[in-house]
Amino acid sequence: MADSITPNPTLTGAEILLATLAGEGVTTVFGYPGGAILPVYDVLRKFPNLHHVLVRHEQSAAHMADGYARATGRVGVCMATSGPGATNLVTGLATAMIDSIPIVAITGQVSSKVLGTDAFQEIDITGITLPITKHNFLVTRAEEIAPVLREAFQIARSGRPGPVLVDITKDAQQAAAAFDFEAAKPRPYRPHPMLRAESSSMQEAVTLIRQAKRPIILAGHGVVESGAERQVLALAEAHRIPIASTLLGLDAVPAEHPLCLGMMGMHGESWVNNAIQQADLLLAFGMRFDDRVTGNLTKYSPNSKKIHVEIDPSEINKNVRVDVALIGDLKEVLSLLMPLLETHPRPLESHGSEWLKQINAGKGNASVRDIINLPDNGHLYAAHVINDIWHEAAAAGRLEQTIIVTDVGQHQMWEAQYFKHHAPRSLITSGGLGTMGFALPAAIGAKVACPEKDVWVIAGDGGFQMTAAELSTIVQEGLAINIAVINNGFLGMVRQWQETIYEKNYASSPILSPNFVLLAAAHGIAGATVKQRADVIPNARLARTSGKPFLIEFQVEKEDGVYPMITPGSALHEMLRRPQHDPLIELPEEP
Amino acid sequence: MLHTFIALVQDRPGVLTRVASLFRRLNINIVSLTVGESERAETSRMTIVCDAHENAADRIRASLYKLETTISVDEVNRTDAVVRELCLIKVAAGPSHPHGLHSRSQIFELSQVFRARVVDLAPESIMLEMTGSASKIEGLLQVLRESGYTILEVSRTGRMAMRRGHHTSRVLEALGTRQSLDLQEFPTQDPDALPSDEILPGAFEE
Ligand SMILES: Cc1ncc(C[n+]2csc(CCOP(=O)(O)OP(=O)(O)O)c2C)c(N)n1
Numbered sequence: 124m125a126d127s128i129t130p131n132p133t134l135t136g137a138e139i140l141l142a143t144l145a146g147e148g149v150t151t152v153f154g155y156p157g158g159a160i161l162p163v164y165d166v167l168r169k170f171p172n173l174h175h176v177l178v179r180h181e182q183s184a185a186h187m188a189d190g191y192a193r194a195t196g197r198v199g200v201c202m203a204t205s206g207p208g209a210t211n212l213v214t215g216l217a218t219a220m221i222d223s224i225p226i227v228a229i230t231g232q233v234s235s236k237v238l239g240t241d242a243f244q245e246i247d248i249t250g251i252t253l254p255i256t257k258h259n260f261l262v263t264r265a266e267e268i269a270p271v272l273r274e275a276f277q278i279a280r281s282g283r284p285g286p287v288l289v290d291i292t293k294d295a296q297q298a299a300a301a302f303d304f305e306a307a308k309p310r311p312y313r314p315h316p317m318l319r320a321e322s323s324s325m326q327e328a329v330t331l332i333r334q335a336k337r338p339i340i341l342a343g344h345g346v347v348e349s350g351a352e353r354q355v356l357a358l359a360e361a362h363r364i365p366i367a368s369t370l371l372g373l374d375a376v377p378a379e380h381p382l383c384l385g386m387m388g389m390h391g392e393s394w395v396n397n398a399i400q401q402a403d404l405l406l407a408f409g410m411r412f413d414d415r416v417t418g419n420l421t422k423y424s425p426n427s428k429k430i431h432v433e434i435d436p437s438e439i440n441k442n443v444r445v446d447v448a449l450i451g452d453l454k455e456v457l458s459l460l461m462p463l464l465e466t467h468p469r470p471l472e473s474h475g476s477e478w479l480k481q482i483n484a485g486k487g488n489a490s491v492r493d494i495i496n497l498p499d500n501g502h503l504y505a506a507h508v509i510n511d512i513w514h515e516a517a518a519a520g521r522l523e524q525t526i527i528v529t530d531v532g533q534h535q536m537w538e539a540q541y542f543k544h545h546a547p548r549s550l551i552t553s554g555g556l557g558t559m560g561f562a563l564p565a566a567i568g569a570k571v572a573c574p575e576k577d578v579w580v581i582a583g584d585g586g587f588q589m590t591a592a593e594l595s596t597i598v599q600e601g602l603a604i605n606i607a608v609i610n611n612g613f614l615g616m617v618r619q620w621q622e623t624i625y626e627k628n629y630a631s632s633p634i635l636s637p638n639f640v641l642l643a644a645a646h647g648i649a650g651a652t653v654k655q656r657a658d659v660i661p662n663a664r665l666a667r668t669s670g671k672p673f674l675i676e677f678q679v680e681k682e683d684g685v686y687p688m689i690t691p692g693s694a695l696h697e698m699l700r701r702p703q704h705d706p707l708i709e710l711p712e713e714p
Numbered sequence: 715m716l717h718t719f720i721a722l723v724q725d726r727p728g729v730l731t732r733v734a735s736l737f738r739r740l741n742i743n744i745v746s747l748t749v750g751e752s753e754r755a756e757t758s759r760m761t762i763v764c765d766a767h768e769n770a771a772d773r774i775r776a777s778l779y780k781l782e783t784t785i786s787v788d789e790v791n792r793t794d795a796v797v798r799e800l801c802l803i804k805v806a807a808g809p810s811h812p813h814g815l816h817s818r819s820q821i822f823e824l825s826q827v828f829r830a831r832v833v834d835l836a837p838e839s840i841m842l843e844m845t846g847s848a849s850k851i852e853g854l855l856q857v858l859r860e861s862g863y864t865i866l867e868v869s870r871t872g873r874m875a876m877r878r879g880h881h882t883s884r885v886l887e888a889l890g891t892r893q894s895l896d897l898q899e900f901p902t903q904d905p906d907a908l909p910s911d912e913i914l915p916g917a918f919e920e
Pocket of ligand 1 (some may be wrong): 142531532583585587609613616617
C-alpha cells in the first residue's frame with residue numbers, strides 16, 4: 124500500500140492516520156511510542172516515505188516539530204502516547220502557541236469505551252491543552268481521523284498560525300474505515316471576520332507616512348510568517364524608513380542593510396530604542412507590542428502616531444493604542460498600500476536624512492561601550508564567541524545557508540546582538556515563552572528539515588542540560604549539528620537579574636555542569652573546549668566542516684552582563700548601559 | 715461595565731468550555747451565560763454578559779472569533795436588543811406563616827402586578843415564574859421581601875438577548891463577505907470599526 128493510495132480502500136484508523144499525513148506532504152514525524160499509540164507504530168513500516176525520529180523526551184518532539192516549522196514555514200508534526208506522553212508535550216505546545224508556530228501534535232488516547240474512567244494512562248489532554256493550542260480535537264471514530272487531521276493542518280497553517288492537537292482513541296486507531304483523502308478535504312479556511320483594511324484607513328496610513336519626519340518600521344515575526352520580507356524592505360528603501368526588529372523579526376531583514384537598526388526592547392541597542400522613543404510614526408508590522416519590546420507602556424514612544432498592520436484582530440489596541448489599524452495579512456496589506464504611496468511620491472529629501480543621521484550618531488556614541496569593540500584582553504566573552512561564529516560563516520560564504528538555534532538566557536540576547544542575520548528563517552529562538560531546553564531539539568527539527576544547511580545550537584550551560592538527552596537522537600539520526608555551549612558557570616540571565624535587582628543575591632544561580640566534551644564523547648560526538656578568543660574561529664570552522672555533529676564548550680567570563688538592559692518598569696530610553704569602566708572588561712595592567 | 719455578546723457557536727462537546735476558558739484567560743468575570751439551541755441545525759446561540767472595561771468589547775469579540783467553533787459574534791446594548799431573563803422563585807406561604815392563609819392571595823396579587831405566574835402550590839410554599847428584565851425580577855424579589863415573605867429559593871437563567879429588527883440578515887451578509895480574501899472588498903462603512911475615541915483598557919495601564 125505504502126504511499127500509493129488506491130481509491131477508497133478500507134484501512135485501519137492507524138493506517139488512515141499515516142496515509143493522511145503522507146497525503147498532507149509530511150515526510151517526518153517526531154515522536155515516542157507507548158500503549159495508546161502503538162497501533163500507529165505497528166503500521167509505521169508500511170509508510171516508508173514517512174520518517175519517524177525517535178526522541179528522548181516528548182517535550183523535545185514538540186520542539187523538533189517547532190524547529191522544523193520555523194526553518195521551513197511548513198507544518199511540523201509530533202506524536203506521543205496518552206497520559207505522560209501527552210503531558211510531556213505541553214511545554215512544547217505552549218512554546219509554539221505563543222510564537223504562532225504551525226505544528227500538528229498527535230496523541231494516543233485510551234479506548235473510547237473507557238474514556239472518563241481514569242483508565243491507565245488516561246489524561247484529559249484536550250482539556251489541558253485548551254489554552255495552549257490554536258485548536259484541538261478528540262477523535263473517537265476511525266471515520267473521523269482523515270477529515271479531522273486535514274482540518275488540523277489547515278487550522279495550524281492558516282491565518283495566524285499555531286499548534287493543533289489531535290487526540291485519537293486507541294479503538295479509533297484499530298477500527299477499520301474507508302479512506303478517501305480527497306473527500307476528507309476541509310471546507311475552505313474562514314479568515315477571521317474582523318479582518319479589515321478599508322480604503323479610508325489606507326488613506327490615513329498614506330497621509331501619516333507622507334507627513335512623518337521621523338518614521339520607523341517595527342518588524343516582527345509576522346513579516347516572516349507572511350513572507351513579506353521583500354515588501355518591507357522595498358517600503359523602507361523607497362521612503363528611507365529605518366527598521367527596528369523584534370527578537371523574532373531579526374531575520375526578517377538583512378542586518379547589514381544600512382536601514383536595519385537591529386533589535387528593539389529590553390536588550391535592544393540604545394540607538395534602536397532611542398529611535399523608537401523619538402519617532403513621530405511607528406509602522407508596526409506583524410508584531411504584538413510585547414512587554415519585552417515596549418518597556419513601560421505609559422512612556423512608550425510618546426510622540427508617535429502608530430500604524431498597526433496585523434493579522435490577528437485581538438492584538439489591535441491590546442497593549443498599545445494605535446491610530447490606524449490595517450488588519451490582514453501583511454503581504455497583502457502592503458501590496459495594497461505601496462501603490463497608494465507611490466502615486467504620491469514624496470520629495471526624496473523630506474524623510475529624512477536628518478532622522479537617519481540622528482540615529483547613526485547614536486550608533487557612534489554607543490560603540491565605545493560596545494563589548495564587541497573591546498580588544499582581546501585574554502578573557503573570553505560570549506559576545507565575541509557568537510560574533511566570531513558569525514565571522515566564520517560569513518567568511519566561508521555560508522551565511523545564507525546557516526541557521527542559528529538558540530536557547531534562552533544571556534547567550535540568546537548576545538546572539539541577537541552580535542550574529543548578523545542575513546536570510547529569513549535563519550534564527551530560531553523561543554521568544555514569547557522563553558523556553559530553556561528549546562535549542563537542541565529545535566535544531567534537530569531544523570536540521571532534519573534543511574539537511575543542506577549549517578545548523579548551530581547556541582545554548583547556555585543551564586538550558587543545554589535540560590534537553591541534553593537529545594544528543595543521543597542526533598547520533599541515532601546521524602545529524603551533523605554544531606553545538607556551542609556557552610559555559611559561564613551560572614544560570615547567567617538569572618544571575619544578571621540578581622545582580623541588578625536583588626543585590627547580588629546569587630541564590631541557586633551558580634550551576635555545576637558535567638564536562639560537556641566528555642558528555643559529547645560518551646555519545647560518540649567529537650568536541651573541543653575553547654578558553655581563548657584565538658581558538659574560536661578555528662574550532663567553529665572545524666565544527667562546520669567536519670560533516671558530523673560537533674560540540675564546543677566555550678568557557679566564558681562568568682559574571683558578564685547583557686547591555687543595554689531595561690529593567691522592569693522602566694521606559695525604553697531609561698536603559699542600564701554597560702559601565703564604561705566595567706571592572707570585568709578592564710584591560711590587564713601593563714606589565 | 716457590563717457587555718452583552720450574542721454568539722452563534724457549533725453545538726459540539728466542549729464548546730462551552732472553550733468560551734468559558736477564553737474569559738478566564740482574559741481575566742474577565744462572566745456575569746451570566748445562557749446557551750441553547752438556535753434556529754440553525756447543530757448550532758447553539760449563547761448570550762454572554764460579562765463585566766469588563768468599556769473598551770474591551772472589540773478584543774473580546776475578536777478573541778471569541780478566534781475560537782474555531784465560533785460562527786458569529788454580535789455585541790448588543792439595551793436599546794438595540796430585547797433582553798430577557800427567566801426566574802423561578804419559591805416563597806414560604808401557608809397556614810403556619812405570619813400572614814397565615816391570607817399570604818397566598820396576597821402573593822397572587824403581587825405576582826399579577828409583576829406579570830409573574832404561579833407554577834406550583836404546595837402546603838407550605840408557592841413557586842412563581844417570571845420573565846422580564848433583570849430589574850423587574852429584582853423588583854418582585856424586593857417587594858416580596860419587604861412584605862415579610864421568606865424567599866426559600868431563587869433560580870435565574872441570566873440574560874438572553876436578541877437584536878431587534880433585521881439583524882440576522884446582516885450577520886449572513888457578513889458571513890458572505892468574510893469568504894472573500896480580497897481585502898479591498900471589505901465594506902468601507904464598517905459597523906464594527908474601532909471607535910476613534912477608544913483608549914487603552916485600564917487593566918494594561920501601569
Ligand atoms: C524552562 C525554563 N525555566 C526557567 C527559566 C528562567 N530562566 C531564564 S534565563 C535563565 C538562565 C539561563 O541560564 P543558561 O542556560 O546557563 O544561559 P545563560 O543565561 O547563562 O546564557 C533561567 C533560569 C526559563 N526561561 N525557562
